[in-house]
Amino acid sequence: MIEVRGVTKRYGATTVVDDVSLDVPDGGLVALIGPNGAGKSTLLSIMSRLLPADAGTVLVDGMDVTTTRSDVLARRLAILRQDAHVGSRLTVRDLVTFGRYPHSKGRYTVEDRAHVERALDFLDLQPFADRFLDELSGGQRQRAFVAMVLCQDTDHVLLDEPLNNLDLRHAVGMMRLLRRATDELGKTVVVVLHDINVASCWSDRIVAMKDGRVAHDGPPAEVVRPEVLSDVYDLDVAVHELDGQLIGTYYR
Amino acid sequence: MLVAAAWLLPALAVVSLFVGVADVRPVDLLRLDPDAWGLVAVSRGPRTAALLLAGASTAVVGTIMQMLARNRFAEPSTTGTVEFALLGLLVVTIAAPALPVAAKIVAATAFALAGTALFLAVLRRVPLRSPLVVPLVGIVLGGVVSAVATFIAYRTDLLQALGAWSTGDFSGVLAGRYETLWVAGALAVVAYVAADRFTVAGLGEAFTTNLGLDHRRTMVLGLVLVSVVSAVVVVTVGVVPFLGLVVPNVVSLLRGDDVRRTLPWVATLGAALVLACDLLGRLVRYPYEVPVGVVVGVVGSVLFLWLLLRRDTGAGRVG
Numbered sequence A: 001m002i003e004v005r006g007v008t009k010r011y012g013a014t015t016v017v018d019d020v021s022l023d024v025p026d027g028g029l030v031a032l033i034g035p036n037g038a039g040k041s042t043l044l045s046i047m048s049r050l051l052p053a054d055a056g057t058v059l060v061d062g063m064d065v066t067t068t069r070s071d072v073l074a075r076r077l078a079i080l081r082q083d084a085h086v087g088s089r090l091t092v093r094d095l096v097t098f099g100r101y102p103h104s105k106g107r108y109t110v111e112d113r114a115h116v117e118r119a120l121d122f123l124d125l126q127p128f129a130d131r132f133l134d135e136l137s138g139g140q141r142q143r144a145f146v147a148m149v150l151c152q153d154t155d156h157v158l159l160d161e162p163l164n165n166l167d168l169r170h171a172v173g174m175m176r177l178l179r180r181a182t183d184e185l186g187k188t189v190v191v192v193l194h195d196i197n198v199a200s201c202w203s204d205r206i207v208a209m210k211d212g213r214v215a216h217d218g219p220p221a222e223v224v225r226p227e228v229l230s231d232v233y234d235l236d237v238a239v240h241e242l243d244g245q246l247i248g249t250y251y252r
Numbered sequence B: 001m002l003v004a005a006a007w008l009l010p011a012l013a014v015v016s017l018f019v020g021v022a023d024v025r026p027v028d029l030l031r032l033d034p035d036a037w038g039l040v041a042v043s044r045g046p047r048t049a050a051l052l053l054a055g056a057s058t059a060v061v062g063t064i065m066q067m068l069a070r071n072r073f074a075e076p077s078t079t080g081t082v083e084f085a086l087l088g089l090l091v092v093t094i095a096a097p098a099l100p101v102a103a104k105i106v107a108a109t110a111f112a113l114a115g116t117a118l119f120l121a122v123l124r125r126v127p128l129r130s131p132l133v134v135p136l137v138g139i140v141l142g143g144v145v146s147a148v149a150t151f152i153a154y155r156t157d158l159l160q161a162l163g164a165w166s167t168g169d170f171s172g173v174l175a176g177r178y179e180t181l182w183v184a185g186a187l188a189v190v191a192y193v194a195a196d197r198f199t200v201a202g203l204g205e206a207f208t209t210n211l212g213l214d215h216r217r218t219m220v221l222g223l224v225l226v227s228v229v230s231a232v233v234v235v236t237v238g239v240v241p242f243l244g245l246v247v248p249n250v251v252s253l254l255r256g257d258d259v260r261r262t263l264p265w266v267a268t269l270g271a272a273l274v275l276a277c278d279l280l281g282r283l284v285r286y287p288y289e290v291p292v293g294v295v296v297g298v299v300g301s302v303l304f305l306w307l308l309l310r311r312d313t314g315a316g317r318v319g
């Protein structure tokens, strides 16, 4: 369980996260949506102790993220940032193996190796496993980062726009993987998405942020509605039911 | 190339025992000639050991610096570290000329630490539009410190000493005058033990924190390693330029940046390169010697240019 209690973050005079409270119970796939600058990444960074908040607390399984030992948290919660960028020449397998660091501190066991190979399999990375990161396409690299985070095998996984750079097939593959992680392995996944239809089709719950606040929060059936989405994005969005799924259209 | 260097290293080390003004031949050693053994024990052996230790540890801290700064052009002589160490050595020499070498090393280390910390602090504030900004910042910083040191040395009649410290030279290495370098060697081993931390630090602060490592502590550990090794080498044998830049980059190109895997190669290649350059310096103008600092400077800059031209893009890691 992740509990966000009255979290506020300011840069100078602007408040970018404004008194946000949010409970993320164990299990389930939560989509975080909202326009650019709504504060999604900031909130995720605060939840994962990458950024200090100006007010409020975040508890992960009851532990305050600002005071709990970082290596303890690293076995409970993993985060992939939106602007993940690595300049080091590491191979994909090396990078993914570092996902095991919180568990093994560099002394990798047979079990760790198995985790690594599984993550490589899941993300379709075996063909590139021994290539250097700077020799991959943007989408392949993005998958390598996600593989590393999944390899960390934490109960809570926070992913900031993991679908960046992914083609249709790999985007669907990624969502299917996250779905499996929640359904079969009982993980809690919070994922920032820009495609409301992906959020609608794959998540259990959608949290919509706007101007640093949680504007709407509920299952897709409640959030994927024209009036809600129009409010969040300041854009006319029509919602249709297609094959039992709620699909928003806004293309023109 | 790396494997070749690894094979070459023992050969170079053996050759190093027999090259110099005073003649020692392998047969003399086999015949247990006391003069020959004496020369090896007092001079040639220590010199060879000093070369190996200084070469390996300088190259190793180059790698560490590159991971900490997340930039391929960072090494102690492009981050102000060496210049600060020299300034520290100068200041302690003026203030307390009678102090033993160990105390001088402590002073040089303190300056090097402060300087490297200052460099990293400046880096955090400068917008990194290009990877080249990082070494530029360091070189500017180093330039200022160097100017200060030169001015002080000029006023205190120590220009010659400063010049000597600035040019690595192993010709004066004798038993009893190089042993501090073992500290540098030991710290290179410490760097290897902590190798994974530095690889992770090279991924950036967010990755480091996510993996449960304390980013600050890794930075401090790295800073201490880099500063102490630089200070020890500068005080004991003088500045060996470019080594920490060229060697890690060659290894990175061939083997990547997983520090655990690359560090042994970095150490090997660093030792081999310094040894080879020193031998060259001993032979070029025989019976006179060219200081190794000069030879490494020439060889290193050629290698460095080759690296720059070869790596068309992505030479740095800004981020």
Ligand SMILES: Nc1ncnc2c1ncn2[C@@H]1O[C@H](COP(=O)(O)OP(=O)(O)OP(=O)(O)O)[C@@H](O)[C@H]1O
Pocket (backbone or CB within 6 Å): A011, A016, A034, A035, A036, A037, A038, A039, A040, A041, A042, A043, A082
């Ligand atoms: N270091 C910073 N200094 C000043 N303002 C910042 C800083 N980082 C973020 N901001 C501001 O905070 C606000 C929220 O940023 P955040 O990255 O959380 O948005 P986001 O919802 O993730 O947007 P996007 O969809 O574009 O990723 C933005 O208005 C941004 O300009």
Ligand SMILES: [Mg+2]
Pocket (backbone or CB within 6 Å): A040, A041, A042, A082, A160
């Ligand atoms: Mg964002």
